[in-house]
Amino acid sequence: MEDARPPQLSFQELLPPMTPHEATVEANRCLYCYDAPCLHACPTHIDIPTFIRKIATGNVSGAAHTILESNFLGGTCARVCPVQELCEGACVYNAHDKPIQIGRLQRFATDHLYARGEAPFTPAPPTGKRVAVVGSGPAGLSASAELAKQGHAVTLYEKRELGGGLSTYGIIVLREPVEVALREVDAVRDLGVQVVTGQELNSPAGLDELLAANDAVVLSVGLGAVPALGIPGEAHILSGLDVIEASKMDLPTGVGTRAIVIGAGNTAIDAATIARRQGADTTMVYRRTEREMTAYHHEYLFALSEGIGFSFLTQPVEVLHENGQVTGLRCVRMGLGAPDTSGRARPEPIPGSDFVIPCDTVISAIGQEKPALAVTLGLDLDQGYIRVDDELRTSLPRVYAGGDCIRARGNASTVMAVQDGKLIAASLARILGTQAAPIAPTRPPEVRDHPLYQAAHGAVPHAEAPHG
Numbered sequence: 001m002e003d004a005r006p007p008q009l010s011f012q013e014l015l016p017p018m019t020p021h022e023a024t025v026e027a028n029r030c031l032y033c034y035d036a037p038c039l040h041a042c043p044t045h046i047d048i049p050t051f052i053r054k055i056a057t058g059n060v061s062g063a064a065h066t067i068l069e070s071n072f073l074g075g076t077c078a079r080v081c082p083v084q085e086l087c088e089g090a091c092v093y094n095a096h097d098k099p100i101q102i103g104r105l106q107r108f109a110t111d112h113l114y115a116r117g118e119a120p121f122t123p124a125p126p127t128g129k130r131v132a133v134v135g136s137g138p139a140g141l142s143a144s145a146e147l148a149k150q151g152h153a154v155t156l157y158e159k160r161e162l163g164g165g166l167s168t169y170g171i172i173v174l175r176e177p178v179e180v181a182l183r184e185v186d187a188v189r190d191l192g193v194q195v196v197t198g199q200e201l202n203s204p205a206g207l208d209e210l211l212a213a214n215d216a217v218v219l220s221v222g223l224g225a226v227p228a229l230g231i232p233g234e235a236h237i238l239s240g241l242d243v244i245e246a247s248k249m250d251l252p253t254g255v256g257t258r259a260i261v262i263g264a265g266n267t268a269i270d271a272a273t274i275a276r277r278q279g280a281d282t283t284m285v286y287r288r289t290e291r292e293m294t295a296y297h298h299e300y301l302f303a304l305s306e307g308i309g310f311s312f313l314t315q316p317v318e319v320l321h322e323n324g325q326v327t328g329l330r331c332v333r334m335g336l337g338a339p340d341t342s343g344r345a346r347p348e349p350i351p352g353s354d355f356v357i358p359c360d361t362v363i364s365a366i367g368q369e370k371p372a373l374a375v376t377l378g379l380d381l382d383q384g385y386i387r388v389d390d391e392l393r394t395s396l397p398r399v400y401a402g403g404d405c406i407r408a409r410g411n412a413s414t415v416m417a418v419q420d421g422k423l424i425a426a427s428l429a430r431i432l433g434t435q436a437a438p439i440a441p442t443r444p445p446e447v448r449d450h451p452l453y454q455a456a457h458g459a460v461p462h463a464e465a466p467h468g
Helices: 020-027 048-056 060-070 074-080 102-115 138-149 178-190 204-213 240-248 266-277 297-305 372-376 414-432 451-456
Strands: 130-134 153-158 194-197 216-219 258-262 281-285 309-311 314-322 325-339 345-349 355-358 361-364 399-401
Touching: 020 048, 020 102, 048 060, 048 102, 060 074, 060 102, 074 102, 074 178, 074 414, 130 138, 130 204, 138 153, 138 178, 138 414, 178 194, 204 216, 216 414, 240 266, 240 361, 258 266, 266 281, 266 297, 266 361, 281 314, 325 361, 399 414
Parallel strands: 130 153, 130 216, 153 194, 216 399, 258 281, 258 361, 281 309
Antiparallel strands: 314 325, 325 345, 325 355
């Protein structure tokens, strides 16, 4: 039966999969650089030249193995990583040509492996050690996979009905379909990990029970809900995360014909994209300028290409509504003052500059609240995030943490969460007396000095970037 929905309602991955011929041609463009700047720019240290060479020689399954050895969520990261800022951004071809399409080649290889039903790894002999992982987002999945490969008995707890965290619920289909996220949950199960859904850790007593039954507990609990704006009429605002989740679960999003999205991060752009593709006249409002946006520049350009409008230096002050229906968003014009603690210019309201933007939908996507569970469990905090040491140990004995819940500095992103999971597994290998896969050495000084490396590793303040 033909899809009767209008074209803007048809959500599918933004880029089509490469054909074998396209992948081979693209792989043969690679120079296989000796110092491989693309590898140095990858937070999970995937051996990019090696996997590309394997594609070029027809060993696609081998290419996938190379990827997954370093990044168990290689299929997700192939789709959601900000490759323009990382591996592809570091490609030497940028100086005079277009960079190698590393992300699409990675997707080609990992999709090939999963389509063939190949299991990339088998667990080591049982060690008799048990580890509980709380939260099945990227950090939790990565830690579970690496620990299971070491031979530990791992139980992965997820409060939602489906595993995968934001990969399943919070990344729009244009970037990652639900089935891609769920196949990585299945891959973890194939390693012997017990995945328990519908069970939430929400008290110190619950943590004590996990510690009594396990040798260690790993927290991968992500962040909280979109914070309140504190303006009149706020009850009529939709959460950007809820809109994205509804679109992924094929449920009504609540978006009307004229939508306003508050925020200028990557999640805000995702929510605006959904509204626009559902036929809404969509505008994003942001209290600063394009220069201060937390979204990646290529995401901003993508939003413009989608026909999404922007109203900069605009601060919402009230949601107007009649009989339960939104009729407009009252805003005030802003000017920029001295830098604030984030280093960005502080927005200051201009007296008497109020105006109204007519709309029937207001969506808020201004980031997420810090992990409330950290306070509940009595963990030490760092700017509201869970404080960890270099081994990713929390202030409680035998309790580790990774992912967005610890990201007080650097970018909150899928690829960094995956690396956290690897580091936790390596730390536990030393404690539990098992052999972990070697973690790549520190990158060369010239790479450590690069602003992209510093952003990914905490040398700059935290920036919201949950889908990359």
